[in-house]
Amino acid sequence: MAESLEATLDQCIDRLVAGQDWRDLVDERDERTHEVHGLMDVAQGLLLLAGHATGLDRRGRDRIRRRITTTQSMIRRILFYRIPHLPPLWLKPEAC
Amino acid sequence: MPAAAAGAAPATARPLPESERGRPTIKRDATWFAQIYEGTVDRVYRFAWVLVKDPDRAEDVTAETYLKAWNARHTLKNDDRVLSWLMTIAHNCAYSDLRSRRETLDMAALANHADTGPDAVDGLEFAATLEQLRDALLQLTIEQQQVIFLRFFEGSSHDEVAREMNRQPNAIRAIQFRALKRLRRLLDSEATSG
Numbered sequence: 001m002a003e004s005l006e007a008t009l010d011q012c013i014d015r016l017v018a019g020q021d022w023r024d025l026v027d028e029r030d031e032r033t034h035e036v037h038g039l040m041d042v043a044q045g046l047l048l049l050a051g052h053a054t055g056l057d058r059r060g061r062d063r064i065r066r067r068i069t070t071t072q073s074m075i076r077r078i079l080f081y082r083i084p085h086l087p088p089l090w091l092k093p094e095a096c
Numbered sequence: 097m098p099a100a101a102a103g104a105a106p107a108t109a110r111p112l113p114e115s116e117r118g119r120p121t122i123k124r125d126a127t128w129f130a131q132i133y134e135g136t137v138d139r140v141y142r143f144a145w146v147l148v149k150d151p152d153r154a155e156d157v158t159a160e161t162y163l164k165a166w167n168a169r170h171t172l173k174n175d176d177r178v179l180s181w182l183m184t185i186a187h188n189c190a191y192s193d194l195r196s197r198r199e200t201l202d203m204a205a206l207a208n209h210a211d212t213g214p215d216a217v218d219g220l221e222f223a224a225t226l227e228q229l230r231d232a233l234l235q236l237t238i239e240q241q242q243v244i245f246l247r248f249f250e251g252s253s254h255d256e257v258a259r260e261m262n263r264q265p266n267a268i269r270a271i272q273f274r275a276l277k278r279l280r281r282l283l284d285s286e287a288t289s290g
Binding site for chain 1: 133137138141142145146151154155158159162163166225226229230244247248249251253254266269270272273276277279280283
């Protein structure tokens with residue numbers, strides 16, 4: 001492990017993400033090996049967690065889009081029509 | 097033009113920052129926003145899910161993120177960094193959601209996932225470890241969370257993460273290293289206290 005610990009860890013993570021063995025990148029005689037193994041345990045946990053991440057299906061996307069557009073039009077209505085029977089504020093800016 | 101008149105230029109006429117000069121101006125209209133939405137919503141949702149731990153709440157946070165992003169679209173400095181910008185907004189929305197709800201963590205969803213293995217007890221322990229990991233993720237800085245998310249959840253290379261976050265690859269390696277070290281410490285302290 002002549003390279004920096006950060007670079008070695010990064011290469012190990014690349015291997016891990018690609019589903020390959022990363023252990024041969026770590027020199028077992030190096031005193032920092034223990035630290036890399038400890039951090040790779042965390043990295044493996046993160047990858048497992050990523051496997052549990054729920055994706056967004058087409059209906060979820062549409063639901064969120066609807067919520068955004070509905071809220072936007074509501075905000076616009078509030079801005080333009082402060083009180084229903086008065087003219088919109090942009091017609092009478094001095095009223096703001 | 098007289099110097100006095102030049103000095104009296106309105107505040108909105110500020111020169112573009114260095115990084116923006118020479119770039120074609122992108123009209124930030126509804127079409128632009130719809131394209132951004134289509135291209136990023138999956139990743140923003142997953143990022144929100146990691147932080148708030150619940151699919152429904154992740155949808156709330158995602159919707160709020162895009163609403164805030166639309167209202168603040170003129171603050172986006174670099175169009176190449178849209179995802180990073182949205183993740184920052186999502187992070188803030190998720191944290192305000194967590195602060196406002198302050199519920200005990202719902203482990204049922206993860207436990208159900210993990211309970212498909214041969215040993216239910218192992219499954220629960222496994223779920224608890226993942227839950228601790230998620231809790232620990234909340235204690236990272238926003239920069240660390242972004243790097244971890246892009247690297248492990250999106251499978252991006254450190255060069256891709258560097259481009260997305262407008263940082264040097266070495267800086268990304270350093271952030272990743274510090275993030276993993278912090279997670280390790282948090283998990284270790286959890287193990288000794290629990």
